[in-house]
Amino acid sequence: MPDKADDMRLIDRIASGDADALGELYDRYGRVAFGVLYRMLPGPEAAEEVAQDAFHSVWRQARSYRPERGSVRTWLLAICRNAAIDWRRTRGKRLEREVTIEAAAELLSDARVDERVVSAMRAERVRKMVGELPKEQRDVLALAFWGGYSQSEIAARTDTPLGTVKSRVRLAMNKLRESLEDER
Amino acid sequence: MSQERHPIEGLPAYALGALDKEERAVIAAHIETCDTCAADLAQFEDALYEAAAIGAIDVEPPADLRRRIVLRHRGAAARTATGWGGRVPEFLRRPVPAAIPIALALLLIVAFGVIGATRQQADAYAHALAGVADGRVVALAPTGANPDARAAVVIPTQGSPYLIVRLPAPPAGKAWEAWVLKQGASGPVAVPAGTADRGDVFMLSLTAPLGAGDGVAITLEPASGSAQPTTQPVLAIEKT
Ligand SMILES: [Zn+2]
Numbered sequence: 457m458p459d460k461a462d463d464m465r466l467i468d469r470i471a472s473g474d475a476d477a478l479g480e481l482y483d484r485y486g487r488v489a490f491g492v493l494y495r496m497l498p499g500p501e502a503a504e505e506v507a508q509d510a511f512h513s514v515w516r517q518a519r520s521y522r523p524e525r526g527s528v529r530t531w532l533l534a535i536c537r538n539a540a541i542d543w544r545r546t547r548g549k550r551l552e553r554e555v556t557i558e559a560a561a562e563l564l565s566d567a568r569v570d571e572r573v574v575s576a577m578r579a580e581r582v583r584k585m586v587g588e589l590p591k592e593q594r595d596v597l598a599l600a601f602w603g604g605y606s607q608s609e610i611a612a613r614t615d616t617p618l619g620t621v622k623s624r625v626r627l628a629m630n631k632l633r634e635s636l637e638d639e640r
Numbered sequence: 641m642s643q644e645r646h647p648i649e650g651l652p653a654y655a656l657g658a659l660d661k662e663e664r665a666v667i668a669a670h671i672e673t674c675d676t677c678a679a680d681l682a683q684f685e686d687a688l689y690e691a692a693a694i695g696a697i698d699v700e701p702p703a704d705l706r707r708r709i710v711l712r713h714r715g716a717a718a719r720t721a722t723g724w725g726g727r728v729p730e731f732l733r734r735p736v737p738a739a740i741p742i743a744l745a746l747l748l749i750v751a752f753g754v755i756g757a758t759r760q761q762a763d764a765y766a767h768a769l770a771g772v773a774d775g776r777v778v779a780l781a782p783t784g785a786n787p788d789a790r791a792a793v794v795i796p797t798q799g800s801p802y803l804i805v806r807l808p809a810p811p812a813g814k815a816w817e818a819w820v821l822k823q824g825a826s827g828p829v830a831v832p833a834g835t836a837d838r839g840d841v842f843m844l845s846l847t848a849p850l851g852a853g854d855g856v857a858i859t860l861e862p863a864s865g866s867a868q869p870t871t872q873p874v875l876a877i878e879k880t
Contacts, residue, residue, distance in 0.1 A: 475713040482706045490705070491696030498787060500779045500877075504702050511709045526682045530689040537657070537692070582690045600658035601692065607658045622653065629652030632687040 463528035471518035478515060485529050489536045496540040496602055510539045541604035578636060585635035593628035596621055646670070646677050655684035697769070699779050699792065703879065764841040765790055765806040780856060780875040791875045793846075793856050801850045802843055805858065807874065809839025815863045820848040821855030821878070828855065828878075835865045853879050 463484070469477035489510065493503040513535050521531055586594060599605050599614075607625060611618040647667050653659050654667045671678050769777060775796035780803075782789045790806040803818055810816055815837040819830040833848035833856075850856070857876035859869045 475710050478713055479706055479710040482709055486701055486706060487698070488693050488696050490701035491698055492692055494697045494699055494779070495695065499781050500699075500702065501781050504705055507701065507705060508709055508712070512712070515713050524682070525678060526685050526689075529693070530685050533689045533692055534685065541657075578690055579694050582687060583694055586691055597656065597691075600653075600656045601688065602695070605658070606660050607653055608660055610658070625653045625656060625658060626649070629656060629684055629688070632691060633652075633683050636683070636687050636690065 460523075460527065464523055467518050467521050467528060470515060471521075478511060481514065481528075481532070482511065485532050488529070489532055492533055492536050493540050496537065496604070497543065502543065506536070506539050506543050509543075510536045513539065537601070537604075544604065578639070581635045581638075582632065585631055589628055589631060593624045593631075596624040597628050597632075600625065646674065648677075648680075651677060651680055652684055655681055655688055697766070698777070699769075700776050765804065768804045768841055768843070776880075778877060778880045780858070780877045782875055783873055786874045789858075789874045791858060793850070793877070793880050795850070795880065800845060801880075802845045803856070803858070804841070805836070805844055805875075806841045807839055807858070810837060810860055810863075813863050814860055815865065816844070816858055816874075817861040817865055817869070818844055818846060819857045819859065819869060819873075820846060820850050821857060821876075822851070823853070830857065830869050832865060832867060835861065835863070837863055850880065855879055 463481075466477050466481050466484075470481065486507070490503055490507055493506050493510070494500065497503045497506060510532070514532060517535070521528070525531075526534075586597075589597075595614075596610060599610050600607070605613065607621045608618055610616070611621045614621075647654075647670055650659060650663060650667050654664060659667065667677075671681060769792060775794055778793045778795070780791040780793065786807070788806075792804050793801055794804060795801045805816070807816055815835040817835045818833040820833045821828045821830055823829075831848040833846045833850075834844055836842055836844045846856070855876065855878045857869070857873040859866075859871045859873050861870060
């Protein structure tokens with residue numbers, strides 16, 4: 457698990473225009489970032505294209521990164537997720553926008569966890585908590601996170617009252633947060 | 641600003657990116673001025689993206705992605721080809737055709753929550769990939785012929801490379817044939833590397849040696865196999 461202060465130094469170097477620092481950031485989180493994109497997009501070519509866009513956003517936004525608002529990894533993965541949703545809305549063909557719903561079906565796959573980017577204990581807590589969530593809550597999380605759908609879109613698509621979707625989101629997110637509460 | 645009511649109810653959905661535009665704008669503005677809510681939001685996101693990192697598909701990114709990212713920002717012109725250009729034969733570069741109505745209808749059924757074979761296959765494929773104990777996993781790109789197809793080359797630390805494939809069953813009298821693409825003097829040469837006459841999720845051992853930098857493709861061929869590809873690949877990668 458890379459060190460937070462090291463991450464911060466990398467961001468500072470990127471902000472000052474050091475392209476090699478961007479490469480070092482890629483060494484740390486490129487694989488998990490690509491894995492998130494690969495999950496959200498129709499194939500490796502799209503994931504590759506969006507990964508380049510996302511790292512370009514990191515380059516441009518490095519100055520505005522605020523450590524008190526979250527880790528560098530979370531910041532990067534959020535940039536990737538937004539870039540993937542953007543790609544699907546603007547460049548994805550209709551078929552490609554829909555195909556990812558299938559992939560969105562579960563928040564967590566049984567995919568092997570890369571220990572370089574996920575601290576085993578944190579991951580285990582989160583994994584356990586997600587496993588304990590009722591299926592309806594997991595599905596709502598997955599549709600929103602991987603599918604990029606809003607609560608009202610999910611309500612319409614799954615024929616569920618909006619209020620129900622909202623309370624599932626709240627319950628699920630609160631439990632997710634609790635899973636890491638001991639650390640704080 | 642921070643004296644106004646904290647949007648506690650909306651924060652989880654905001655973290656998840658699941659709010660509609662107007663609601664999102666209201667919360668975004670509040671967060672800029674309220675450290676309490678900003679700290680809450682950070683906790684939601686921290687846990688959510690921990691889950692995302694677990695849920696991300698663990699595949700090897702393309703070999704030269706890092707180099708292209710660095711070069712682009714070093715001011716040097718990055719190579720424009722995405723790894724598919726240059727010496728790749730024309731059949732690897734055909735554009736993805738528009739969705740056919742039947743495929744689209746199928747996907748919409750999946751989208752509306754009918755759990756069918758497609759979902760199960762996706763799970764089986766994900767499980768097969770997740771079961772890879774060691775070595776490298778390199779995904780092949782689906783082409784226009786079948787955008788739903790998936791395959792990855794597994795290159796174990798010990799033992800021979802093989803493919804994990806998700807494809808429909810081939811038509812009667814046909815088989816899926818794998819090819820190792822070697823760089824020849826005048827472009828790539830496709831070496832036959834095994835056939836499979838089944839569909840769904842399956843493994844296919846590569847019967848031809850896979851050298852460093854070789855490509856892999858899968859085409860539909862007569863059941864007895866072909867000496868050279870006779871159709872467009874359904875899946876391909878220029879270099880592993
Ligand atoms: Zn507040």
